[in-house]
Amino acid sequence: MTEVVDPTATAPQLRTGAWRRLLRSPGMLIPAVVLALVIIACFAAPLLGLVSPNATDPLHALSGPTAQHLLGTDSSGRDVLSRLLHGGQATLLAGLIATAVALVLGLPLGLIAGYYGGRIDRALNWVSSLVQALPAIVALLAVAAVIGSSPYAIMAVFGVLLLPAVFRPVRAAVIDVRRELYIDAAKVAGIGDTSIIGRHILSVVFPVALIQTGFIFGVALIVQAGLEFIGIGDPTAASWGAMLQDGFNAIYGNAFLVVPPAFAIALTVLCLMLLASAGRDLASESSTPSRRARRRVPAPGSDAPRGLLDVRDLGIAYRADGKDAKVVEHVDFYVREGEILGLVGESGSGKTQSVLGVLGLLSAGGAVTNGTVLFDGRDITALSPKELNRLRGRAIGYIPQEPMSNLDPSFTIGSQLTEPMRQHLRLSRSEAKRRALELLTRVGIVDPERTFRSYPHEISGGMAQRVLIAAAVSCEPRLIVADEPTTALDVTVQAEVLDLLRSLVAERGLATVLVTHDLGVVADMCDRVAVLRDGHVLENADVQQLFTQPQDPYTIALLDAMPSRLPPRDVTQRQIGEVVLEVERLRVSYPGPRGTAFVALDDVSLDVRQGETLGLVGESGSGKSTLGRAILGLAQATSGDIRWDGRSIVNASRAARRELSADIQVVFQDPFSSLNPAMSVEDILVEPLLSDPTLTRVQALQRVRGLLDQVHLPKDAGRRRAREFSGGQRQRIAIARALCRSPRLIICDEPVSALDLSTQARVLELFNELQDRTGVAYLFISHDLDVVRHIADRTAVIRHGRLVELGASEKIATDPADPYTRALAEASPLPDPVLQAERRKKRLESRMASL
Template sequence: MSDHVLRFEDLTVDFTVGGTTQRAVDGVSFGIRPGEVLAVVGESGSGKSVTALAALGLLPSNARAGGRISFGGADVLEMSRAELTALRGRRIAMIFQDPSGALDPVFTIGAQLVEMIRTHQPSLSRAAARERALELLRMVEIPDSRLKYYPHQLSGGQCQRVMIAIALACDPELLIADEPTTALDVTVQQEVLDVLLAMRSKISGAIMIITHDMGVVADVADRVVVMRKGSVVETAEVHELFDHPTQEYTRTLLDAVPRGGARESDPVADQEVPALRIDELVVEYRGRRGRTVRAVEEVSLGLNPGEIVGLVGESGSGKSTIGKAVLGLAPITSGEIHVAGRALTSASASDLRKTRARIGVVFQNPAGSLNPRGTIGQSVGEPLAVHRGVRGAELRRRVEELLDSVELPGAWAGRYPHELSGGQRQRVSIARAISLDPGLLIADEPTSALDVSVQATVLELLRSLQDRLHFACLFISHDLAVVDQVCDRVAVMSQGRLVEQGDRESVLRAPQDPYTVRLLEAAPVPDPREQARRRGLRLAG
């Protein structure tokens, strides 16, 4: 249809694995209009990314697609390999979720830009292609000097900007962005979204953004397509969707968005022995050629028993390094860390083992922190076997109790991590973390890799366990809405220093430090009108 840049008509995608066929996309129909930003939202497994890959002919060999994908009067599903090669990059471009994985680590970003330009414009000389590469970098606000940098020399946000530059190299008619801001801090996320919208006005193309972040949807989208279990459940203009969702699933998705202020903070009385006390902590790493990098600069922080303290800041601010130092995974250059009154730097090896057995930890990526070759029962039971010597039937009973406490069936103890969803794997990580009845839990970005509805259930589980077991929790995150929902107090990190700390209400409602103010202003909210107001003020300023 001429009024759509791209249109999916009754699209189906089936995957064949081990002789069985699984339908991932079932009768999907929607179109993208010229010049609009269309957001496709849904949980993991809803089929949104598979739908986007089908538009570029990038489905794996075990996938079979049906229906029609219309682009420029032709059916993408019927195109030859040569036609698809001409289509990709030149007319439809894609930005992937993980820029560090999408960029080639052995070539400079300049070489990768030049390669993209000359592949689709072979008549250009290398010098002309280099000038075009510099022009593209300037468009995404990357200095010319970075042209000879390798991907590992750039931050996550800079790598994503390079991916945008590569995608826009040939002025495509449609840009598909698959979770382009998921792994980024709120300030970097804001910058990347600003660049995307600025590029739309320059190339006059349409953008299809795939995301599970309803704040991002409210910020940039004109229209929204909601997907669930391979099907489209609702399509609406962005204001209409947020104001008057018609489908129960859409309402559930919006209700699951953390909006802050959900936790009633009971005053925590000062205790003689804090669960965690950090005094003037300094952490330094030795780099190449003897250069020293100071990751944490004289930070002091305390947690009382039963208290949840949010530690927030951008990537590189030092917040995760503090968590690692408490766990013994980062060097303590100077200062002191006390856990339940015991100093870690002066403790004997025996005392350290006993102290660390009282610390639980939940990492950001459960797929990476669980042993893929061991069952989830083995992962949950290992701390009990190592530290308490629990064996046999008693160990099996305790594992079943722990799985039950995180609302997983005890019979799943024999399953492997790959057989569980991301949210279920994170529940297993929490079960393992509380297996030794810790007095302190370190939760390092425990929900950042999860969909909004899954995130809500994991946060609710964490809160209920903390209320019941009364452990202190250092909750490390860059998501201020999540911190506002679960934490009693908040500490803000910037460039290795603690710039502000206090109770949740004072820090998040009346911040004193300019950096905290900037963080709060950059955090997207699930309200299109508020996001438009913020964007207008920011651009005017």
């Protein structure tokens, strides 16, 4: 799939770089140093040999600065510097008390409300809103009238009033973290709620609370000084607020008395606010390397361009921490008008970085370091940003991978289509709208007027991709760059979009560069293919030759790893046991608008036997993942039953679910999101094992090392973190975690869909190997019939929450009975240009016959 990785550095380097950037920044260093000096000066005041803050000298009252009194004296002749430093102790301590109370109360309550939700969340939210609604100063005055003028007691009460300032951001952060897959994985592993909150959630949300403390501390200082100013506090003790009051009382005698306490308060609050802001920047790690200018490289002397787009010896590098990381080296390809060139490769191959370099859209820190990019004989790398912007959209169209992410949710489809046409083609508003409606009709949208008026969230993913195709050709470009244009789409929608793109290329004579990881799409669409790996082009060939006579061993390995070329499941060698899981007439629904309900699953019944793999196939939104989550207890069933070993578990308690985790485990689709990035692999795997009180940590570590060996990971894997592994290795870690407690059933939710072809084949082989060794059963959820045909004994096909077909995997894949299953099988592109052309012809004939 298209690489969406930072090619410049690993995550540890990024975090180190963030610290370095902040420490080098005056915005971090100056307030930290100043605040430290203020605190040290205040609490070291008794050691500085100053006079007592309450010692009076009436003969020198209201005197200016002298050698004996560096900041002068107040109306009672007391030394201003001594009172400023000693008073800082009381003021800072009172502010600290209020902050600590707010943190001690707000942090655990925010954790509880965000994690448990439901009634607990509503009740705590109500309490927080009630506290927030109280007028703070009035409440503090009332408290002072009851308990006296102790500043520390009053500020403790103020800390309670500040509770919402910690509770609300912590609760919001917990709700976000709670949706992470590694939290679901911890629940399924049988880990208790207290451990999940303490080990997995607290470490993520604690920085949020700490950032808030800077703001809260600043507010507490101001309020404490204000209360002292109006006389609420100990009149005999020095404090910055009391000094302000004295200064205002004597403002006509010596106006300077107001300056020291006011300056101390303002300086301390400013430093706290700046540090809190710096902490927020650190937590978000939003700093990015500065953008680098392109290095202009002269085009080759007398060589004529080989096509409309001619890329020669392209090199791209990213700079991080002063070093260049090369992601593309010596890449050569070209495409002629009316031709489709496929750039194919696995994640990290450099295919997307190559086209981003062509378009001048490299991320911050990236630059073309060598080579030329000739468009119609003109070197794009030598153009200024303004010239390049005029070229993009007008002469070069771009179709991105994620349709919904590339449409602005704030504007209608129509405004996003007409704006480029008005800018590049100088059309009037009415002319641009007419042309946009024509384009929407051309790309197969049934109701173009309605779509024109719609916002992106009001259309489907397939329609959004059609809109982006219309946008790409709206200004009559000569070159189209399509970056994984169908990756986010279901196979049936993908077939329609590919047919549309092919017809537009033929109709307009467009030169097209198609970036993809799917060799089936290449066979369906492309005339020529360039195969990339590690930033280099390994093979450049005609599409027919690539599939029949591949030359490079890597290309051969990619073709052999295609799911359609993997052998079908050999059911004759399987030892299938008794039924362990039964799902009977299961229904899962969610509340919708105006009292309606969205039905995710409806009347679903199936069973899984010991040692068997049951495949569950369907497109996005079909309900297949919801079924897996309902079995795991992560989605609440509306009706029906789920039985494990004949015992109903559909409404199992939290304690019962923890016991059940020894038998039922899960492997999620995204291995990185399902592994806590803050924990080592060893800790991730040991944690579920320690839920068994009879097992010591030493015994758990021994089992972990054995599990890592079973999934073929290196011996040192346990000491490393998830970010240090490749996608395939991360999935092996997730599989090892699922095996920790020797389960009898593993729910595999799209476990290989996020992996590259070669990695996918190896992980599927590992699943088979582990099943042969342990006899574990799998519920294997996938959108790919070919993958399920290879891994599963039986296959269930689900559509719109209902099962439409259930039977032997080989029969489902090769001779399906249901029309929907047939449509799924026929829409999935085959890695064979000849067969794919025949299939496409039949599809078009069928479409014409239906009109």
